[in-house]
Amino acid sequence: MERFADKVVMITGAGDVALAVGKRVLSEGAKVAFADFSEQALAAAAEEMKASGYELERVMMVECDVRRQESCDAAVADVLKKWEKVDTLVATAGIIRHLPIDEMSEKDWQDVVDINLGGVFRSCKAVVPGMKKRRYGRIVIISSIGGRTGRNVGVNYAASKAGVNGMAINLGYNLAPWNITVNTVAPGPLKGKMFSSMPQEQQDSLAADVPLQRIGELSDVAAAVAYLGSDDAAWTTGEVLDVNGGLQY
Numbered sequence: 001m002e003r004f005a006d007k008v009v010m011i012t013g014a015g016d017v018a019l020a021v022g023k024r025v026l027s028e029g030a031k032v033a034f035a036d037f038s039e040q041a042l043a044a045a046a047e048e049m050k051a052s053g054y055e056l057e058r059v060m061m062v063e064c065d066v067r068r069q070e071s072c073d074a075a076v077a078d079v080l081k082k083w084e085k086v087d088t089l090v091a092t093a094g095i096i097r098h099l100p101i102d103e104m105s106e107k108d109w110q111d112v113v114d115i116n117l118g119g120v121f122r123s124c125k126a127v128v129p130g131m132k133k134r135r136y137g138r139i140v141i142i143s144s145i146g147g148r149t150g151r152n153v154g155v156n157y158a159a160s161k162a163g164v165n166g167m168a169i170n171l172g173y174n175l176a177p178w179n180i181t182v183n184t185v186a187p188g189p190l191k192g193k194m195f196s197s198m199p200q201e202q203q204d205s206l207a208a209d210v211p212l213q214r215i216g217e218l219s220d221v222a223a224a225v226a227y228l229g230s231d232d233a234a235w236t237t238g239e240v241l242d243v244n245g246g247l248q249y
């Protein structure tokens with residue numbers, strides 16, 4: 001099934017989740033733009049797409065720092081110049097700094113909120129005018145179980161992820177008249193570098209609690225994003241899709 005034939009998918013971030021989503025939608029016919037502020041991440045993404053057999057004509061890399069609106073606007077302009085539209089935006093760019101509040105600096109708070117919440121605002125703001133003009137858009141934001149339970153994460157991260165869920169409710173409602181849907185996917189712990197960077201004790205306690213008895217695969221999240229980013233979910237908006245092995249909150 002080629003759900004993404006003729007579709008242009010822009011993904012902020014070029015890390016673990018972004019690459020899994022990219023490969024999934026490429027396998028369903030999409031053209032994919034990865035937008036990251038790290039040259040290294042973009043180079044690794046290009047390498048991995050090539051190694052996975054995707055012709056580089058269907059893949060582009062754009063520099064984008066989601067901390068700045070001009071950078072998001074310029075990244076979208078690059079994609080429009082090459083492919084004329086963005087059908088689906090997938091916002092994955094994010095960071096973690098899990099510290100107890102009494103050890104968390106103002107900067108730790110600001111940085112996480114600025115990227116995980118402000119960055120999603122700015123990337124959405126950059127794509128919405130084109131989507132409104134075409135009366136079509138699918139926006140999928142990567143949230144987290146941390147924004148649902150608030151457990152095992154820093155208050156900065158929990159607030160930023162709960163914040164994007166609120167953003168999807170607001171934008172899902174307000175952009176519906178233009179046939180633009182906005183949803184979030186809230187993953188539990190996934191096999192990837194974000195999870196493995198947590199202290200072992202925290203990793204073990206998270207894994208032990210999962211009813212489906214395993215940590216999530218990146219492909220589990222990619223499948224959910226592909227659903228919400230496609231026309232299969234054309235009548236779903238403002239939702240949070242939990243992908244967490246049954247870890248309830």
Ligand SMILES: NC(=O)c1ccc[n+]([C@@H]2O[C@H](COP(=O)([O-])OP(=O)(O)OC[C@H]3O[C@@H](n4cnc5c(N)ncnc54)[C@H](O)[C@@H]3O)[C@@H](O)[C@H]2O)c1
Nearest residue numbers: 013014015016017036037038041065066093094144190194
């Ligand atoms: N991995 C997990 O276990 C997990 C679980 C739940 C939610 N998430 C969420 O999924 C998303 C992706 O996580 P991941 O595992 O792929 O992480 P990752 O660290 O592999 O990738 C994140 C990417 O975001 C980029 N980035 C950071 N700041 C940026 C900025 N200012 N501008 C542009 N790009 C920036 C980084 O360069 C990196 O390539 C994050 O929002 C994360 O909070 C991850």
